[in-house]
Amino acid sequence: MAEFEPTIVAFVCNWCTYTAADLAGTSRLSYPKPVRLIRVMCTGMVDPQYILKALLEGADAVLVSGCHPGDCHYINGNFKARRRIRLLKEILSQFGFEPERLRLTWIGASDGIQFAEVMREMVSQVKAIGPCTASRLAA
Amino acid sequence: MSLVRKLAIDRQDILGTVQGFLRSILTLEDIAVVLAPRRLAEKSVVMPALITQPDCLSDADPLAPAFFLNAAQMMSRLTRRPSGQKIAVVLRPCEIRAFIELVKFKQGALEDVLIIGLDCLGAYPNTVYRRFAAADPDGSTLRFFFAALSGVSETVEGMELASACRVCEHPFPEGADIAIGFMGISPLDYLLVQGQTPKADAYLAQVKLEPVAIPAGRGDAVASRVSSRVQARDAMISRTHEATGTPEKLAAYLTGCINCYNCRNACPICYCRECVFCTDVFDHEPFQYLQKAGRSGSLKLPADTVLYHLTRLVHMSTSCVGCGQCSNACPNDIPVMELFRATARYSQKAFEYEPGRSVAEPPPMSVFKEHEFADVVGLKGKT
Numbered sequence A: 001m002a003e004f005e006p007t008i009v010a011f012v013c014n015w016c017t018y019t020a021a022d023l024a025g026t027s028r029l030s031y032p033k034p035v036r037l038i039r040v041m042c043t044g045m046v047d048p049q050y051i052l053k054a055l056l057e058g059a060d061a062v063l064v065s066g067c068h069p070g071d072c073h074y075i076n077g078n079f080k081a082r083r084r085i086r087l088l089k090e091i092l093s094q095f096g097f098e099p100e101r102l103r104l105t106w107i108g109a110s111d112g113i114q115f116a117e118v119m120r121e122m123v124s125q126v127k128a129i130g131p132c133t134a135s136r137l138a139a
Numbered sequence B: 001m002s003l004v005r006k007l008a009i010d011r012q013d014i015l016g017t018v019q020g021f022l023r024s025i026l027t028l029e030d031i032a033v034v035l036a037p038r039r040l041a042e043k044s045v046v047m048p049a050l051i052t053q054p055d056c057l058s059d060a061d062p063l064a065p066a067f068f069l070n071a072a073q074m075m076s077r078l079t080r081r082p083s084g085q086k087i088a089v090v091l092r093p094c095e096i097r098a099f100i101e102l103v104k105f106k107q108g109a110l111e112d113v114l115i116i117g118l119d120c121l122g123a124y125p126n127t128v129y130r131r132f133a134a135a136d137p138d139g140s141t142l143r144f145f146f147a148a149l150s151g152v153s154e155t156v157e158g159m160e161l162a163s164a165c166r167v168c169e170h171p172f173p174e175g176a177d178i179a180i181g182f183m184g185i186s187p188l189d190y191l192l193v194q195g196q197t198p199k200a201d202a203y204l205a206q207v208k209l210e211p212v213a214i215p216a217g218r219g220d221a222v223a224s225r226v227s228s229r230v231q232a233r234d235a236m237i238s239r240t241h242e243a244t245g246t247p248e249k250l251a252a253y254l255t256g257c258i259n260c261y262n263c264r265n266a267c268p269i270c271y272c273r274e275c276v277f278c279t280d281v282f283d284h285e286p287f288q289y290l291q292k293a294g295r296s297g298s299l300k301l302p303a304d305t306v307l308y309h310l311t312r313l314v315h316m317s318t319s320c321v322g323c324g325q326c327s328n329a330c331p332n333d334i335p336v337m338e339l340f341r342a343t344a345r346y347s348q349k350a351f352e353y354e355p356g357r358s359v360a361e362p363p364p365m366s367v368f369k370e371h372e373f374a375d376v377v378g379l380k381g382k383t
Helices: A017-026 A048-056 A077-094 A112-129 B014-026 B054-059 B072-079 B093-104 B126-134 B137-150 B198-204 B216-244 B247-253 B262-266 B286-296 B305-319 B325-329 B336-350
Strands: A008-013 A035-040 A061-066 A102-106 B004-008 B031-039 B046-051 B086-091 B113-118 B178-181 B190-195
Touching: A008 A017, A008 A048, A008 A112, A017 A035, A017 A112, A035 A112, A048 A061, A048 A077, A048 B305, A061 A077, A061 A112, A077 A102, A077 B305, A077 B336, B004 B014, B014 B031, B014 B054, B014 B086, B014 B113, B014 B137, B014 B190, B031 B054, B031 B072, B046 B054, B072 B086, B072 B093, B086 B093, B093 B113, B113 B198, B126 B137, B178 B198, B190 B198, B216 B247, B216 B336, B247 B305, B262 B325, B305 B336, B325 B336
Parallel strands: A008 A035, A008 A061, A061 A102, B031 B086, B086 B113, B113 B178
Antiparallel strands: B004 B190, B031 B046, B178 B190
16 A cells, blocks of 8 residues: 555645745755645634534644734734634534644744745644545545 | 522412513513513414513413514614613523623613513424414423423424524523523422512512522423533534534535525614615625636536625624524525534633623623734734
């Protein structure tokens, strides 16, 4: 049987984590292939429904990643995102979704190396817990 | 602590006494209208009605075990813009708490409202109530009242109260301006009328009632009813977690859902003016259904049921007051109240939030702090 390759959907903010991903690329750092980046203007615009839909439609884990506290280009979008992730984690855990399936990180624009590390670490954690079965629900 | 007053019960007619009190409120100069549950021409239906004629209050029935909808939604319609007139409204404790949540969502206002609340004995589901009241609509309310008051039994005349009422730990109208009490008074020859806000005291000063001390038995009656409900609630929550603890179990739990969205329509907290599930976002192309069926091997239709309920939980669980109208409205008897309350318990705990407690407490998703929830950031967290 082929090794489980997790699908990870990452919502990354335009100003920090996406720029870090760009830097990782231009620095020729490698990070695991199964990560699908979705660039958004701010983590504060990530509707919890995007995350739920990703988890129910085939993602094995979702990462939301934006600017460090105090660095948000929209002043406080990342603080709002943190509350929403807190709530989502509470709800998802009620229904047996492991904590590794939803992560929030702050990765600044100059942190290309950290970006690649976070992606590698996340993929290895999700590999350890196995695929998310929610996408195979007949509902 | 404001003055507690005594509303003498006239010839053992408790309902008539409450109606008389409402009449005295309606005849006060600046109260234009009373919104109260009213027994309608079809006699086994009790619906909120705007009453301007004191005579019409003789059909008002705030003690009926009927709870056809959460009237907080109606209060939102009546107060989202100023009408220029003052409304007195009789609400159940869960309706008061829901209305306070709507006020915080800026979908209602308390300024021109005088809220009157009564101790709540609970209600039947709509279908059960119609059976209960069918034979003797006029006498049914007091039959229920005395049976339910005599014990904490959640079954009256062989019929079970609504599941939400059986696990309700807030049967007292804490958020009302005027609270009318009857539990723990023995013999029951008067009702307690308590002004709980300065606004209420100004009105009550105009209604001639004797002051009275809170009877000794009241505290115990309140405490014992609340503690048995808390026990029932916690048992319900652990049963529900057992039944929904994995994505597969959750899907199985919701398998009878036909996406009618009745639970959303009946929910006083579901605050979106336009629901995303009724927009183009969920108007999928035919090929998308086929694709999804192909991926899972089988796809239940209508689709998106689990996504719908999870999304709704994100929106309403921090503010869920547990009124149970979702279960009342479900055509397929899915125990949705249990699911929503069980989740809400933890959502509310996470933000130390109690919906309906105070208008001064902002809903958790409307505010943030700079330093909080450090444990949700990073890849190490165990939650």
